[in-house]
Amino acid sequence: MSDLGHRLATGFAATFGGEPDGVVRAPGRVNLIGEHTDYNDGFVLPCAIPVETRIAWRARPTRQVRVTAIEYGGETDMFDLDAIPHHPGGGWRDYVRGMVSTMMAAGATLHGADLAIVGDIPRGAGLSSSASLEVAVGHAMAAAARITLSPKTIAVQAQAAENQFVGVKCGVMDQLASAASVAEAALLIDCRDLATRTVPIPADVAILIIQSGVVRGLVEGHYNRRRAECEAAAAAMGVAALRDADLAMIAVSNMSAVLAARARHIVSENARVIAAAEALAADDLRTLGSLMADSHASMRDDFGITVAKVDDLADIANHAIAELAHGEGGARMTGGGFGGAIVAITRTDAALAVAEAVRLRYRTPSGDVPDVMIVSAAAGAGPM
Numbered sequence: 143m144s145d146l147g148h149r150l151a152t153g154f155a156a157t158f159g160g161e162p163d164g165v166v167r168a169p170g171r172v173n174l175i176g177e178h179t180d181y182n183d184g185f186v187l188p189c190a191i192p193v194e195t196r197i198a199w200r201a202r203p204t205r206q207v208r209v210t211a212i213e214y215g216g217e218t219d220m221f222d223l224d225a226i227p228h229h230p231g232g233g234w235r236d237y238v239r240g241m242v243s244t245m246m247a248a249g250a251t252l253h254g255a256d257l258a259i260v261g262d263i264p265r266g267a268g269l270s271s272s273a274s275l276e277v278a279v280g281h282a283m284a285a286a287a288r289i290t291l292s293p294k295t296i297a298v299q300a301q302a303a304e305n306q307f308v309g310v311k312c313g314v315m316d317q318l319a320s321a322a323s324v325a326e327a328a329l330l331i332d333c334r335d336l337a338t339r340t341v342p343i344p345a346d347v348a349i350l351i352i353q354s355g356v357v358r359g360l361v362e363g364h365y366n367r368r369r370a371e372c373e374a375a376a377a378a379m380g381v382a383a384l385r386d387a388d389l390a391m392i393a394v395s396n397m398s399a400v401l402a403a404r405a406r407h408i409v410s411e412n413a414r415v416i417a418a419a420e421a422l423a424a425d426d427l428r429t430l431g432s433l434m435a436d437s438h439a440s441m442r443d444d445f446g447i448t449v450a451k452v453d454d455l456a457d458i459a460n461h462a463i464a465e466l467a468h469g470e471g472g473a474r475m476t477g478g479g480f481g482g483a484i485v486a487i488t489r490t491d492a493a494l495a496v497a498e499a500v501r502l503r504y505r506t507p508s509g510d511v512p513d514v515m516i517v518s519a520a521a522g523a524g525p526m
């Protein structure tokens with residue numbers, strides 16, 4: 143049994159006694175390209191990664207939900223399905239409570255359950271550990287109630303839980319990537335109608351996730367400000383969302399230089415996502431790499447969500463790929479911004495050398511060698 147599986151089985155037995163009825167999993171994600179486009183009704187290209195949240199569940203003949211979070215030192219929670227308030231301490235408990243509450247509000251007939259949670263997604267690393275927790279709770283509660291919900295339904299409810307219960311105004315990308323991804327592929331998502339297309343990732347392509355070590359400070363404030371700027375830019379051009387704008391409309395509008403720059407990022411990023419999906423499908427890593435480098439520059443210059451250390455790290459990775467992988471691939475910051483990780487794509491046979499070069503040339507703010515994960519795309523959430 144894997145380490146996660148072992149911890150889950152022993153944690154479940156120690157807390158609730160006996161064995162679970164089933165186990166579900168939901169992966170973290172990395173976004174290959176398409177940043178801050180999701181809440182502008184645009185396009186994103188994430189994939190699930192092989193770190194995940196797992197929940198062992200057992201139905202209960204009562205209206206009570208009992209929960210233990212094994213990696214939080216076995217912290218527990220308990221609530222009644224008929225009245226789900228916020229937990230006074232917030233934290234992981236509100237992701238569980240929020241998801242269950244949102245499912246009920248959407249009309250699901252749920253039953254009581256015992257849930258034991260484990261996971262190996264590094265928290266605060268921009269790999270969507272919270273989205274994966276919400277999606278895993280959705281699967282576990284649906285399984286305990288013997289109902290089937292589509293990946294899209296679970297993702298939309300998970301996003302609503304985060305927006306309305308937890309209070310983070312995120313888009314739908316993280317939850318949908320966790321819920322609906324396919325192994326060995328990226329997921330092209332149209333965030334307006336949630337249509338998805340899987341884009342196979344060739345077997346000799348590696349994905350590197352490299353942590354800058356810059357802790358993302360005040361992320362929510364920055365994130366919500368960018369969201370508001372995008373809405374203001376769309377309103378200034380008289381469109382429903384920046385998805386509907388183009389560069390010519392921005393050029394003739396009379397909005398401020400800052401709003402125009404924000405809009406330029408979203409409009410150009412949407413085009414890059416579509417081009418990147420085509421390049422990936424065609425195994426054209428040169429084009430994909432230059433789109434990734436352009437995406438980084440746009441996040442830095444127009445959207446204003448990078449920081450100097452992350453710019454350095456992306457430069458180092460792009461140079462390493464140019465030198466060691468003949469320019470086949472590229473790198474960019476991934477996720478909400480203001481720190482966090484970069485994602486790099488290159489050929490598998492160059493991945494270790496690229497990782498080594500970056501580990502040699504970059505230091506985190508505290509002087510450490512950066513963490514590098516080399517992954518391939520994992521399957522989306524479901525029963526195990």
Ligand code: GLA
Nearest residue numbers: 177178312313314315477478
């Ligand atoms: C966070 C949000 C996503 C998305 C990204 C930026 O991860 O949760 O919805 O907006 O930032 O692309």
